[in-house]
Amino acid sequence: MLDLLQRTLEGLLEAGPYALIGLGLTISFGVLRRINLAFGATALLAAYVGSWLHVRWGVPPLGVWVAVIVITVMVGFYVEWMCFDIADDSVMAMRRQSSVALGLDAREASVLAASFALWMQIEQVAVNFQPNHLHPFPDLSSKLNFDWGGIDLRPDRILVFLLTSGLIAGLSIWLKHSQLGLGIRALSSSQAAAQVCGLNVLRLRYIGTAVSCVLCGLASCAVLSMDGQVTPMFGMWVLLKGLTCALLGGLGSVRGVLGGAVLLGITEAHAQSLWGPIGRDAATWGLLLLALVVQTRPLKHPFFMQRRFE
Amino acid sequence: MNNALCITDPGIGFYTQWIILALMGLSTWLVLLTGRVSLGQQAYFGIGAYAAAVVTVMFNGSLILALLVAWLIGVIFSAIISRLLQKLNGLQFALATLAIAELVRLGLSSWTWRSTHAKGYEVGPDGVHGFREIRWLFENQMGPETYLSLSACILLSALFLIWKISQTKLGLSIQSVGFDSELASVQGEPVAGLQTLTQTFAGGVGALAGALYAHQATYIEPAVFDVMLGIHAVGYAMLGGLATPLGPLLGAAFDLGLLEAARIFEGWRMVIFGGLVALFLRWRPGGLLNHAALSQIKHFFIQRRKPDEHSKFA
Numbered sequence A: 001m002l003d004l005l006q007r008t009l010e011g012l013l014e015a016g017p018y019a020l021i022g023l024g025l026t027i028s029f030g031v032l033r034r035i036n037l038a039f040g041a042t043a044l045l046a047a048y049v050g051s052w053l054h055v056r057w058g059v060p061p062l063g064v065w066v067a068v069i070v071i072t073v074m075v076g077f078y079v080e081w082m083c084f085d086i087a088d089d090s091v092m093a094m095r096r097q098s099s100v101a102l103g104l105d106a107r108e109a110s111v112l113a114a115s116f117a118l119w120m121q122i123e124q125v126a127v128n129f130q131p132n133h134l135h136p137f138p139d140l141s142s143k144l145n146f147d148w149g150g151i152d153l154r155p156d157r158i159l160v161f162l163l164t165s166g167l168i169a170g171l172s173i174w175l176k177h178s179q180l181g182l183g184i185r186a187l188s189s190s191q192a193a194a195q196v197c198g199l200n201v202l203r204l205r206y207i208g209t210a211v212s213c214v215l216c217g218l219a220s221c222a223v224l225s226m227d228g229q230v231t232p233m234f235g236m237w238v239l240l241k242g243l244t245c246a247l248l249g250g251l252g253s254v255r256g257v258l259g260g261a262v263l264l265g266i267t268e269a270h271a272q273s274l275w276g277p278i279g280r281d282a283a284t285w286g287l288l289l290l291a292l293v294v295q296t297r298p299l300k301h302p303f304f305m306q307r308r309f310e
Numbered sequence B: 001m002n003n004a005l006c007i008t009d010p011g012i013g014f015y016t017q018w019i020i021l022a023l024m025g026l027s028t029w030l031v032l033l034t035g036r037v038s039l040g041q042q043a044y045f046g047i048g049a050y051a052a053a054v055v056t057v058m059f060n061g062s063l064i065l066a067l068l069v070a071w072l073i074g075v076i077f078s079a080i081i082s083r084l085l086q087k088l089n090g091l092q093f094a095l096a097t098l099a100i101a102e103l104v105r106l107g108l109s110s111w112t113w114r115s116t117h118a119k120g121y122e123v124g125p126d127g128v129h130g131f132r133e134i135r136w137l138f139e140n141q142m143g144p145e146t147y148l149s150l151s152a153c154i155l156l157s158a159l160f161l162i163w164k165i166s167q168t169k170l171g172l173s174i175q176s177v178g179f180d181s182e183l184a185s186v187q188g189e190p191v192a193g194l195q196t197l198t199q200t201f202a203g204g205v206g207a208l209a210g211a212l213y214a215h216q217a218t219y220i221e222p223a224v225f226d227v228m229l230g231i232h233a234v235g236y237a238m239l240g241g242l243a244t245p246l247g248p249l250l251g252a253a254f255d256l257g258l259l260e261a262a263r264i265f266e267g268w269r270m271v272i273f274g275g276l277v278a279l280f281l282r283w284r285p286g287g288l289l290n291h292a293a294l295s296q297i298k299h300f301f302i303q304r305r306k307p308d309e310h311s312k313f314a
Helices: A002-031 A039-057 A061-084 A091-097 A106-129 A155-177 A179-189 A191-196 A201-227 A234-248 A254-294 B012-033 B042-058 B063-084 B090-109 B144-166 B169-179 B181-186 B191-217 B227-240 B246-265 B269-283 B291-313
Strands: A146-148 A151-153 B122-125
Touching: A002 A039, A002 A151, A002 A155, A002 A179, A002 A201, A002 A234, A002 A254, A039 A061, A039 A106, A039 A201, A039 A234, A061 A106, A061 A201, A061 B269, A106 A234, A106 B227, A106 B269, A151 A155, A155 A179, A155 A201, A155 A254, A179 A191, A179 A201, A191 A201, A201 A234, A234 A254, A254 B090, B012 B042, B012 B144, B012 B169, B012 B191, B012 B227, B012 B246, B042 B063, B042 B090, B042 B122, B042 B191, B042 B227, B063 B191, B090 B227, B144 B169, B144 B191, B169 B181, B169 B191, B181 B191, B227 B246, B227 B269, B246 B269
Parallel strands: none
Antiparallel strands: A146 A151
């Protein structure tokens, strides 16, 4: 019984980093309607540069965090320019973006393929830049665990969970009550209508991209600082976990991401203990599939029962 | 330096690989034809490869029987998946296919069924180590040239079948679903049925590609049919163009050709290839053989034929 509780709590705390990653993805995929497959590779390249700065030049953790966030934004804008600048020019894309379902037309399919090509490119740049498998990252993980009635809990994970919850609340309020948030919500609902209303669509899109990239960079730093290392698998991990959380919570729902992350974290923790690493991966994909087949509607708890972007 | 199939085989094997990748591209292209993007056609590739290998290695069946079984299992699995994902569209459909492909890969990664071959060594699926010793071609003295011819026959048959169907009302109905499924539905087309039918056929093509690969490479491991293969297949269809089934063939040739040409950039190939593909799609989103290009090619040939027709009556 104690084991079950221990695993459940570990899964719950794992939801902190998952939700942080899912937050950036839900802004990119759900709000901006960007099918950006290069999202994880962007995080990987920035993390590799951070690791290099730390190891080679002895840059302190705060400097590494700032550098990772700045590079994530820079690479994110490179992907934005290469893949998405053209996609918004087409009337077809505007028509599709105004629809409720996230439909794909030929133009959007080519954007998806282009973002995949950039995924390969950015990942290869990262691997060529730092060819080894393991790279140290400033380790901020706690060395002492909380012992609470026989249950071990890591303070760093508790801190990340609380920070993520705060960030989600802040982002939700910003999107709901600020002028800029209103603009981004309008852009997400219908780009054509936003343009007709006199909103600066290009500026809003760039702000949304910057927010998504900053969140991605922040999430990378938080996750890697707890592990103290980065490997080439990090890019795929970011994309997969983030997307699963975002989809489980209802793509575009900022609060829903936390619910999705909790569900994913707890499921993975139990699957890992029951069936090992393959079982854990299968549980992640199975959950994603289930969310897609059953879903098209977000979690039904009153906390998540709200309109999108809140 | 490896291609999407993780092997680089010089000589005749290179052309066989091109055919296998072209079949994968064609499989993805067929799904794109129905207005959907599948990131999981590699699932059928894996299923086809394992099914064919089981027939020739575990049951000593012939290669033709193995190809038939692989195709049949691919078709059945594809029909089931297509029905399951019928209500999904756009990004949801793309991600659901990817999730299924990964589940298939993980399932085959944990499948173990070992038995002793007549020559004393162990054969059969071995979990994450894959399925090795698929030696039907060597044991039956089938040379690379014959195998290339067989592969080419399969590709040409698939292309011929697609071309014949495209000339019929069924072909036009499928195309109308791809252009605008809502409009097609209003016009009375059975949209879901047409999508299922096309995706079922696409699954069969992907399974054949896997079966051919397993026998050429003599092994198959789950890492071969990971997400990269599926996304490469989408890349081939998008690069080559959506207007004709020859598009994926061109896309695969483009990738393999560039791979060969870029040998001097060892280690930086993906950097150059990725950038070129992204820039190319920015410049020409419909791919090389898009509808405009196809129309220009047709116009060119019609223009050339006209003087001959006139001279006949002169």
